[in-house]
Amino acid sequence: GDSVTQMEGPVTLSEEAFLTINCTYTATGYPSLFWYVQYPGEGLQLLLKATKADDKGSNKGFEATYRKETTSFHLEKGSVQVSDSAVYFCALSDRQGAQKLVFGQGTRLTINP
Amino acid sequence: EAGVAQSPRYKIIEKRQSVAFWCNPISGHATLYWYQQILGQGPKLLIQFQNNGVVDDSQLPKDRFSAERLKGVDSTLKIQPAKLEDSAVYLCASSSPGTRGEQFFGPGTRLTVL
Numbered sequence: 001g002d003s004v005t006q007m008e009g010p011v012t013l014s015e016e017a018f019l020t021i022n023c024t025y026t027a028t029g030y031p032s033l034f035w036y037v038q039y040p041g042e043g044l045q046l047l048l049k050a051t052k053a054d055d056k057g058s059n060k061g062f063e064a065t066y067r068k069e070t071t072s073f074h075l076e077k078g079s080v081q082v083s084d085s086a087v088y089f090c091a092l093s094d095r096q097g098a099q100k101l102v103f104g105q106g107t108r109l110t111i112n113p
Numbered sequence: 114e115a116g117v118a119q120s121p122r123y124k125i126i127e128k129r130q131s132v133a134f135w136c137n138p139i140s141g142h143a144t145l146y147w148y149q150q151i152l153g154q155g156p157k158l159l160i161q162f163q164n165n166g167v168v169d170d171s172q173l174p175k176d177r178f179s180a181e182r183l184k185g186v187d188s189t190l191k192i193q194p195a196k197l198e199d200s201a202v203y204l205c206a207s208s209s210p211g212t213r214g215e216q217f218f219g220p221g222t223r224l225t226v227l
Contacts, residue, residue, distance in 0.1 A: 044218040089155050100146065100169060101216060102156030
């Protein structure tokens with residue numbers, strides 16, 4: 001079945017550092033890809049998405065590009081802030097089927113001032 | 114626009130007891146999902162409704178879990194009897210047609226089974 005593998009955490013960075021969180025997927029079709037974020041004490045919220053190959057999703061300074069050839073959707077940010085501390089989840093959705101989300105295990109990110 | 118509402122936020126029970134969780138999706142969202150998130154893992158789909166019909170319940174442990182969505186609006190997830198391994202956060206989400214998988218999540222119910 002479909003699956004998502006994320007970079008092992010936790011990840012700790014200093015403020016203004018460059019961030020990459022790796023995500024690869026396995027899917028039989030052509031899924032849509034998502035990054036969801038869970039801030040402390042809050043629910044999951046969509047950060048960005050891409051629905052087809054070579055699409056780039058972006059939001060709040062974060063970016064991720066849908067790479068079909070490497071089945072990847074890595075999350076990047078050029079300069080992280082303390083407020084970016086959260087758990088980040090990569091996920092996919094089958095566009096043709098029931099459109100349920102299949103999540104990776106999550107990566108906890110801590111940014112130190 | 115009001116978000117997805119869930120209650121209770123926290124619940125502590127003993128094993129073999131019963132528990133129920135409630136979810137009210139965003140108004141007009143036809144699709145409703147229940148996920149289980151065990152500590153340190155990503156959410157896993159338990160059941161998906163389209164209006165008041167079940168689309169996918171393949172990962173729902175049907176010997177102890179049940180869910181319903183009467184009138185195609187709010188939904189209840191029940192566990193009877195609970196086991197220690199059911200300790201998790203139960204997330205409800207909803208979506209509208211054509212959003213290509215974008216789902217809106219509630220705050221979740223944290224269940225602890227002792």
